[in-house]
Amino acid sequence: MVGDLKHGRTVHSLACLLTQYRVNLRYVTPRNLRMPADIIHFVASKGIKQEEFESIEEALPDTDVLYMTRIQKERFESAAEYEA
Numbered sequence: 468m469v470g471d472l473k474h475g476r477t478v479h480s481l482a483c484l485l486t487q488y489r490v491n492l493r494y495v496t497p498r499n500l501r502m503p504a505d506i507i508h509f510v511a512s513k514g515i516k517q518e519e520f521e522s523i524e525e526a527l528p529d530t531d532v533l534y535m536t537r538i539q540k541e542r543f544e545s546a547a548e549y550e551a
Contacts, residue, residue, distance in 0.1 A: 468481070468482070468492065468493070468494050468496075468502075468534045468536070469494075469495040469496070469523060469526075469533060469534070469535040469536070470496060470535055470537055470538060471500045471536055471538045472494055472496045472500055472502040472503075472536075473496075473500045473501060475536045475539070477536065478502070478534070478536060479502075479503070479506050481534060482502065482506050482509075482510050483506065483509060483510070485515070486509070486510055486513035486515050490515065491515070491516040491517070491518070492510060492515060492516070492517045492518070493517075493519075493520060493526045493529075493530055494519045494520065495519075495520045495521070495522070495523050495525075495526045496519075496521070497521065498521065500538065502519075
């Protein structure tokens with residue numbers, strides 16, 4: 468999963484849904500937009516391996532499917548914070 472994993476409800480739901488299957492989840496996101504801890508803990512409690520990356524190039528070699536979301540500009544208080 469790539470993008471705004473902190474605010475995106477779709478990625479939260481998808482991560483929980485995918486615990487029903489034998490998958491490994493790979494998250495690519497800036498540190499300040501990481502998947503929330505409660506989702507990480509829930510997924511881990513189901514025995515699903517998770518990895519975090521800050522660069523898509525690092526994650527791609529062993530990735531079969533990409534689910535991408537946009538960075539939600541409206542979630543930032545300023546344009547400077549969004550650009551950081």
